[in-house]
Amino acid sequence: MNLIIKNASNIITCTDSISDGVIENGYIIIKDGLIKSIGIGTIPSCLCDGNTNIIDAKGQTVIPGLIDSHTHLIHGGSRENELNMKLTGVPYIDILESGGGILSTVRATRELSKEQLKDKSLKSLNRMLIHGTTTVEAKSGYGLDFDTEIKCLEAAKELKLEHPIDIVSTYMGAHAIPPEYKDNSKGYIDFMCEDVMPYVIENGLGEFLDIFCEKGVFSVDESEYIMQKAKDMGFKLKIHADEIIPLKGAELAAKMGAISAEHLLAVSDEGIKDMAKSGVTAILLPGTSFYLMTGKFAPARKMIENGVRVALATDYNPGTCPTENLQSIMTFACFGMKMTPLEIIKGMTINAAYGIGREKEIGSIEIGKKADLVIFDCPNLNYIVYHFGINHVDKVIKNGEVVVDKGNLIRK
Ligand SMILES: [Zn+2]
Structure with a gap:
């Protein structure tokens, strides 16, 4: 099963560079537990196939796990x-x-x-x-x-x-x-x-x-x-x-x-x-x-x-x-x-x-890295820190699989 996150208000890529790495209105395509593609706006149709779970992250912010x-x-x-x-x-x-x-x-x-x-x-x-x-x-x-x-x-x-x-x-x-x-x-x-x-x-x-x-x-x-x-x-x-x-x-x-x-x-x-x-x-x-x-x-x-x-x-x-x-x-x-x-x-x-010596596999939203992601029910990065004392998590994705949804654990 592939996974697509689309319409994300903000994607904070956290790449190892001095740029902000913020993508507005972005998408992430996940295949076999890894990040396959990242982009802005509409997803090219060639990247979707039938067996895909789609998450609409409108109004939300995506960061690495x-x-x-x-x-x-x-x-x-x-x-x-x-x-x-x-x-x-x-x-x-x-x-x-x-x-x-x-x-x-x-x-x-x-x-x-x-x-x-x-x-x-x-x-x-x-x-x-x-x-x-x-x-x-x-x-x-x-x-x-x-x-x-x-x-x-x-x-x-x-x-x-x-x-x-x-x-x-x-x-x-x-x-x-x-x-x-x-x-x-x-x-x-x-x-x-x-x-x-x-x-x-x-x-x-x-x-x-x-x-x-x-x-x-x-x-x-x-x-x-x-x-x-x-x-x-x-x-x-x-x-x-x-x-x-x-x-x-x-x-x-x-x-x-x-x-x-x-x-x-x-x-x-x-x-x-x-x-x-x-x-x-x-x-x-x-x-x-x-x-x-x-x-x-x-x-x-x-x-x-x-x-x-x-x-x-x-x-x-x-x-x-x-x-x-x-x-x-x-x-x-x-x-x-x-x-x-x-x-x-x-x-x-x-x-x-x-x-912890894992910078090559996790920690940023980059092609080829593990699809460990958090979707916060927050419109932007500042909001996550600004509104304190509550849990902002909507979804957690681990190795390309949704393991927390609407703030709750998915039990298998
Ligand atoms: Zn200690």
Whole structure:
């Protein structure tokens, strides 16, 4: 079955160029799951054949499927019980010491079976899909021990086969030091490098490796050591860098040839220059900035002006950004970081595709790319960001197939 989208008020192509890439009154022709043709006005009759499903997108805006390039998708439990403590200003360290924080999620994740983790994550994937996300990066890192990390990565691998959303897996054992290795970070690093990472790579459970490089978690030297080991084994690299303290995580990302550096609220000017020069994608997470109530956002404008490719993601996780909805991240990127609607949409499409190494297959509306598309019930690009707090999705198309219609999942 072929698919044609016609009469679209606006098609935002998000190609990797400085032009706006906006097509008014446009059409897209899809064949065998791929974009076959894009044009303006009436569709040439030679391009239609009998076996074609036609969507009239009059008054609507079509963009590439959204890509959530940073999530902690697979985890157990939730942490709403910490909300009142946060509101009264209880420091995170006190929440941690009272049994809350990341280690409570680690406990909850260890307790769930793989099937239970899959059931929970499936609900999240469905929420993502109805909000327009067609590809998601998913990190492990709430198990920390061998069995739970592998259980989470296997859950992601199985979900990828069962759900329309494409999942790109990242091993992030270096998310925290587990209680078993308290005061023994060297022991934990050796365990990851010798026991877990070879298994992950040999069994196709993780394409990327990510590290939480931060004061009190993994130092720059420790991060470099782990990244080098990972690189030698064949992992591609990501790093949670310069979120709270300017440790020179962005500089390390550039030095090690990482695909992306993420968070970057405290990035240095030198780090910004290094990232631009080395082509490291900055993945910014303004939902987390909002949720932490510090009033501090990453310097997106400075990065864009210095030529850094800026992507945006949810950081979906139970502690610091419990949302699967990239449209809410559009709001925070616009009003928190002063990014324009076009910069925001590119940050969740082509730039996010670079951030997960998929820029050749997805992220823009170009001939030959996968037909992953979102049709918003909005007349233009600005309207999507302007009218906030609601779901604008009318249809989601994944690999050329309509998987969300009138905002609802199509269940087979
Ligand atoms: Zn994260």
